[in-house]
Amino acid sequence: MKSPPFEYARATSIEEACALLAEHRDEAKLIAGGQSLVPMMAFRLLRPAWLIDINEIGALKYITVEADAVRMGACTRQCDMERNDALAAAVPLLRQALTFVGHVQTRNRGTAGGSLVHADPSAELPLVAQVLEARLVLRSQSGLRTLAAASFFEGAMTTAIAPDECLTEIQWPIWRERKTGSAFTEISRRHGDFAMVAAAAQVAVDDDGKCTRATFGVGGAAPTPLAFPDLAQRLVGTRLEKEALRDVAHDATAAVEPGSDTHASASYRRHLAGVLATRVLQSAYDSARAAP
Amino acid sequence: MSERLYPVTIEVNGVKRTGQVTARTSLVDWLREHLNLTGTHIGCEHGICGACSVMLDGAPVRSCLMYAVQADGHRITTVEGLAQPDGNLSILQDSFCEAHGLQCGYCTPGMLIAAQALLDENPRPSEADIRDAIGGNLCRCTGYQQIVEAIELAARRMAGDTK
Numbered sequence: 173m174k175s176p177p178f179e180y181a182r183a184t185s186i187e188e189a190c191a192l193l194a195e196h197r198d199e200a201k202l203i204a205g206g207q208s209l210v211p212m213m214a215f216r217l218l219r220p221a222w223l224i225d226i227n228e229i230g231a232l233k234y235i236t237v238e239a240d241a242v243r244m245g246a247c248t249r250q251c252d253m254e255r256n257d258a259l260a261a262a263v264p265l266l267r268q269a270l271t272f273v274g275h276v277q278t279r280n281r282g283t284a285g286g287s288l289v290h291a292d293p294s295a296e297l298p299l300v301a302q303v304l305e306a307r308l309v310l311r312s313q314s315g316l317r318t319l320a321a322a323s324f325f326e327g328a329m330t331t332a333i334a335p336d337e338c339l340t341e342i343q344w345p346i347w348r349e350r351k352t353g354s355a356f357t358e359i360s361r362r363h364g365d366f367a368m369v370a371a372a373a374q375v376a377v378d379d380d381g382k383c384t385r386a387t388f389g390v391g392g393a394a395p396t397p398l399a400f401p402d403l404a405q406r407l408v409g410t411r412l413e414k415e416a417l418r419d420v421a422h423d424a425t426a427a428v429e430p431g432s433d434t435h436a437s438a439s440y441r442r443h444l445a446g447v448l449a450t451r452v453l454q455s456a457y458d459s460a461r462a463a464p
Numbered sequence: 465m466s467e468r469l470y471p472v473t474i475e476v477n478g479v480k481r482t483g484q485v486t487a488r489t490s491l492v493d494w495l496r497e498h499l500n501l502t503g504t505h506i507g508c509e510h511g512i513c514g515a516c517s518v519m520l521d522g523a524p525v526r527s528c529l530m531y532a533v534q535a536d537g538h539r540i541t542t543v544e545g546l547a548q549p550d551g552n553l554s555i556l557q558d559s560f561c562e563a564h565g566l567q568c569g570y571c572t573p574g575m576l577i578a579a580q581a582l583l584d585e586n587p588r589p590s591e592a593d594i595r596d597a598i599g600g601n602l603c604r605c606t607g608y609q610q611i612v613e614a615i616e617l618a619a620r621r622m623a624g625d626t627k
Contacts, residue, residue, distance in 0.1 A: 173509060173510075174488060174490070174493075174509075175488040175490070175531075176488065177467050177486065177487070177488055178487050178488060179468060179487060180470060180487035180531070180533050182533075182534075182536075203534075206529050206530060206531075206534075207511060207526075207529055210490075210510075210511065210528075210529040210530070210531075211510035211511050211529070213488075214509055214510045214528075215510065223487065223531075225534055227534060251523070274600065275514070275599050275600025275601075276524060276578065276581070276582075276596070276597055276599070276600060277514060277517055277524045277525050277526050277578070277600045278511065278526065278529075278600065280520070280523040280524060280525050281520075281525045281526070281529065281530070363599060364599050364600060
């Protein structure tokens with residue numbers, strides 16, 4: 173279907189975008205890559221009176237690798253994230269996740285920030301943000317605030333962003349442990365489709381192969397992507413032996429709240445959550461051990 | 465209700481085109497309805513099928529997921545822009561004919577754009593590269609195998625390998 177009528181404004185700076193948001197508030201939506209917003213408008217699920225286009229704001233497109241985090245402009249395209257070798261070296265989980273995000277045509281347009289604010293429970297980048305404890309910088313005319321991913325995602329397609337706020341920057345933490353490994357996987361009907369369940373993990377080990385730090389989470393199995401910091405903490409000091417992994421995956425499976433739809437039943441999603449969590453933890457551990 | 469019109473200047477297949485569009489006019493509708501460039505097809509209109517793929521500043525995108533007003537100041541290549549200047553088919557297009565890479569033809573413009581973008585970046589793609597590049601384009605005639613073969617043939621021909 174065609175989108176309903178709306179008024180269009182092309183913002184040329186973050187200040188202008190924030191001023192337009194302050195003027196139109198919940199009558200307006202920001203449009204970045206539009207890969208989720210435009211279909212929702214075509215389905216008439218959204219009828220904003222104004223679209224404020226932030227695609228031409230150069231100040232929202234950058235990838236800067238710093239000592240302990242990569243700072244990324246919210247309007248950075250997914251294809252630019254995919255191709256950036258410095259980013260892949262600093263936060264390898266992102267490139268691993270991006271191979272599952274849509275298709276070439278959608279990644280050429282889709283943005284990092286767009287995926288996060290859309291907050292689809294099965295989307296890959298929100299899961300990575302949750303698992304790595306990314307920080308999100310929100311800007312409005314009244315100032316800046318920075319939220320941890322855990323307090324940003326509130327529910328399915330629901331975030332803590334206020335109607336007059338623009339996500340301007342994502343800070344992806346870098347793990348400085350020398351032997352670090354990460355893994356991402358998901359199950360979907362066809363490659364590039366929405367995940368039924370996705371899982372991501374990152375693990376660091378010492379020279380004896382003992383886990384010194386771990387994080388993991390699953391997407392598509394609750395209204396928001398879930399990370400399990402307490403369960404991951406239990407793996408520290410182990411070599412991710414079978415029993416340790418099984419116990420942690422079991423408890424993760426108990427903590428998810430998946431829904432049922434035509435693609436997968438809740439019980440199948442719950443099963444997948446455990447299987448995929450085990451798989452990514454094992455694979456992240458193996459690549460951490462193999463790291464020089 | 466009369467909707468506001470926005471002026472646009474968009475370079476389409478090397479020619480500057482101007483127009484007045486409503487904000488909600490999709491890029492594909494503008495190309496087809498205003499410029500009569502009907503080579504680009506409209507399939508699902510919500511970003512699933514890939515039939516409407518065009519190149520935006522050289523990179524393939526879905527023209528149903530962009531409003532024409534957003535393309536103001538940018539460069540678009542449609543399937544019409546792939547042909548040689550004298551109107552003859554490009555090597556890629558001819559390879560689709562040669563290898564029977566189309567049946568009903570509905571997905572073909574999107575397939576050609578996706579394939580051209582791949583070959584622009586990677587002149588020697590593997591079969592896996594090709595399948596990944598057309599992964600966002602649906603063909604309902606079960607023709608993927610021959611589409612893949614057509615792109616392989618085009619890559620060989622462009623590399624000067626005539627066999």
